Amino acid sequence: MSCIFCKIINGEIPSNKVYEDDKVLAFNDINPVAPFHVLVIPKKHYESILDIDDNDMEIIAHIHKVINKLVKEKGYDKTGFRIINNCGSDGCQEVKHIHYHVLAGKKLDWYDACK
Numbered sequence: 012m013s014c015i016f017c018k019i020i021n022g023e024i025p026s027n028k029v030y031e032d033d034k035v036l037a038f039n040d041i042n043p044v045a046p047f048h049v050l051v052i053p054k055k056h057y058e059s060i061l062d063i064d065d066n067d068m069e070i071i072a073h074i075h076k077v078i079n080k081l082v083k084e085k086g087y088d089k090t091g092f093r094i095i096n097n098c099g100s101d102g103c104q105e106v107k108h109i110h111y112h113v114l115a116g117k118k119l120d121w122y123d124a125c126k
């Protein structure tokens with residue numbers, strides 16, 4: 012498997028983990044665009060939301076539960092934050108393993124994933 016996020020999950024590539032359970036991993040983005048920039052990914056490889064069938068869709072709710080916990084731990088529930096899922100070519104999705112960016116810690120400019 013050549014997917015870099017699968018390699019992060021199996022430990023082949025190091026990462027700064029901020030949360031892990033049996034279904035999900037959250038780690039700091041290597042190129043942060045905000046003081047808090049975490050990626051939340053399912054441990055199962057899906058390229059994007061388009062790959063997730065109805066029976067597996069609870070993973071998306073689970074990812075959002077994890078985001079809820081992470082932002083509350085940091086107090087960003089008080090100040091605000093942004094969740095981004097880039098999807099496909101025009102969405103400027105660089106890594107083809109579904110991931111949710113969580114950005115916080117400053118007044119956020121509009122995030123241009125295509126830069």
Ligand code: 5GP
Nearest residue numbers: 015026039040041042097103104105106124
């Ligand atoms: P996308 O543009 O696909 O939505 O975002 C991919 C994100 O993954 C980018 O923000 C990029 O900085 C991050 N990224 C790419 N490779 C690595 C890596 O090896 N480690 C970490 N921690 N982040 C990565």
Ligand code: ZN
Nearest residue numbers: 014017056108
């Ligand atoms: Zn993967």
